[in-house]
Amino acid sequence: MTHDEAARTTGAAGQDSPTTPPIDERPRPRYGEYAPEGWTWQPPVDPNAVPDAAADAEATGPSAASAVAPAPAPVAGRPNAAAPARDRLWTIALLVFGVFGLIYNIVALVQLPATALESAKLSSQMLGLDGPTTFTPGPAVPSIIATGVVLQIVLWIGALLWSRARLRAGRLSWWIPLVAGVVAFFVVTIIGMLVFASDPDFLASLSAANV
Template sequence: MTHDEAARSNGAAGQDSPPPAQPIDERPRPRYGEYAPEGWSWQPPVDPKAVPDAATDGSPTVPPPGAPGALGAPAAPNAAPGAAVARPNDRLWTIALLVFGAFGAVYNILTLVQLPATALESAELSSEMLGVDAPTAFTPGPAVPAVIAVGVALQVLAWVGALLWSRARLRTGRLAWWIPVLAGVAAFIVVTIVGLLVFASDPAFLTSLSTAGV
């Protein structure tokens, strides 16, 4: 075999033999988010054209989580917090007590205004009921008109305050019947204190009441 034939045979043999294998890269491949900051995750962008329109394809619309009607979302309460609760009996009693309190306030005011003139008559009536000597005279002091004016003003304020407070509680559905009762007790205490102050304005009259046992 000549040199040229040996070279051709070697070349044909080289073409038929497989190429040498490449070295395998054993280094770890980088992953998504490997060098991203902590807490960050990559999200692929969403093509608006690729998302089917629920209004056009006829598929039912699923509300987002937390929306009214969403699966797992808390149901809305039947009534909002703080809504007025119907209390017909309480409303009826409150209105009736306020009307009664209005008449009571008028009566108390008339009683206070006439107190200097009726003080002696009241003392005589009480003395007759107890069987003791009645006082013979009553002279109101100079501070009596001012004391009576304060008592009248307190009567009006007590009723107006009860009216406004009761209306505010009725609008919010809370019990209000006890407010006119409380105002009536306060008005009675005012009348009692004013009466004692009017009687005490005449020391001789007060002394006669004490000695008579009234």
């Protein structure tokens, strides 16, 4: 056998029986066992890929817009979120004071027929005049007094509800009990005049004493 024939025979034998790779005798690794500390997998980046501008704008748009968006300006005429503490305190105090005023006015109206003559005499004595000597309430006096009492109660309840509504809306409400008190005073005055007018002789004597 020539040298060339021997080489071809050896090459053919090498092609028929490929070399067997070495056997890895290490135990089969579990997930992350042989990964170096701090290593994390990241997907490969395609250098030819074009970034999606719409996706970036959608991802970063809301946060950026919320960061630079100015606060909405207050609308003219819109009430504040809460009423000032001082206004609330004054409103509550005046409403409580109005309760005592309500009780006093009701008692004064109920006792008006009995105290009308005494009040007229006292006023005349202070002025140095001759006052009336008798007073006879008319038949309409009970209804007039009942109307005055109901108006007093309605005024206070109306002031309470209105003040409460304005306090919840954040608006000033301290003036509401004051207005209700002034109106209640005029109601008492008008009811007193109607009661006095129920006795024409008594009203005439009052007019003569004041002349």
